[in-house]
Amino acid sequence: MTLEACAALVERGDPDRFRVAMAAPPPAREILFPLYAFNLEVARAPWVTKEPMLAEMRLQWWRDVVETAATGGTPPAHEVARPLGDLIREGRLSAEPLDALIEARRRDIEAEPFTAAELRPHLEGTAGNLLWAGAQALGEADRNAVVKAGFAAGLASWLLALPDLAAANRGLADPSNATVRALAEEGLTALAQARRTRFGPGVPALRAATLARPVLKAVQADPEAALQGGLAPPEGRKRLRLLWAALRGGW
Incomplete structure (x- = not known):
């Protein structure tokens, strides 16, 4: 549940954005690494299962994380959800584009x-x-x-x-x-x-x-x-x- 954990996930799963974040000033990295790690988790959700309902549940879980943090609640103890949720609760990251991103990913569940x-x-x-x-x-x-x-x-x-x-x-x-x-x-x-x-x-x-x-x-x-x-x-x-x-x- 640290910035380092998010950075490690991004380095493995999205090396181009890892380089983008590393080139940014340290205060920007505090935002970009949790954001990019969140994007990895959401982008993978439609692909890690062949069951559409399970993919929907994974995306809904992330929508709940974002909504909980936006309303002042404590995000779950998850290596990405906690640092991301803290940024949202602190007003350093807007929930609106994140929720819209999750909603857009639902189209990837359809194998069409x-x-x-x-x-x-x-x-x-x-x-x-x-x-x-x-x-x-x-x-x-x-x-x-x-x-x-x-x-x-x-x-x-x-x-x-x-x-x-x-x-x-x-x-x-x-x-x-x-x-x-x-x-x-x-x-x-x-x-x-x-x-x-x-x-x-x-x-x-x-x-x-x-x-x-x-x-x-x-x-x-x-x-x-x-x-x-x-x-x-x-x-x-x-x-x-x-x-x-x-x-x-x-x-």
């Missing part, structure tokens, strides 16, 4: 492909709300711009995972090159719009979107590679890109 029209609201609800929760907690105010960046980041990750998603019948209803390219272009547009915003204290959280553009550009150029799983950037290149963003104070 996404239409292109369904995908953006889903990613805004998941990755968008995650980015907004972190940026808002650090003092950012422009939700619309942050959610656009979150959508682009979520889309890049989703496209990298597309072969596995398709194998689980959770990919695209129309997995054509044209559809995949159009999605990448939509993500690039959203990212460009977000980058026109002058962000301030929320930049350490926004660095979670730093890796989106090269992935989306690669998908735009070669959508077939996304369908075949050939676009994962080298780890060294990702580390350098995140380091460069942190050194220049941007994202």
Whole structure:
């Protein structure tokens, strides 16, 4: 039930966000590590069981954690729920985007492909709300711009995972090159719009979107590679890109 436990979970399960949090100032890490660990737990819930009812129960458990903390109650003695709940009780983290994120994850319980029209609201609800929760907690105010960046980041990750998603019948209803390219272009547009915003204290959280553009550009150029799983950037290149963003104070 410590920050270190959350950091260890994120390091194992979400190494890119681990690097984002480690590049942030220590006070920001106190928020980002529990937040990212919470996201891991919620994102896994629809995948760890084939029983939809059990997945629903897992997500409801997290909704109860968030609601209990938001109303001043004591969160359960759980390595992620307790530090997350404490942040909510102390007013350092808003419950609203977290609850919306959990609700959006319910769509992942359904083993059904996404239409292109369904995908953006889903990613805004998941990755968008995650980015907004972190940026808002650090003092950012422009939700619309942050959610656009979150959508682009979520889309890049989703496209990298597309072969596995398709194998689980959770990919695209129309997995054509044209559809995949159009999605990448939509993500690039959203990212460009977000980058026109002058962000301030929320930049350490926004660095979670730093890796989106090269992935989306690669998908735009070669959508077939996304369908075949050939676009994962080298780890060294990702580390350098995140380091460069942190050194220049941007994202």
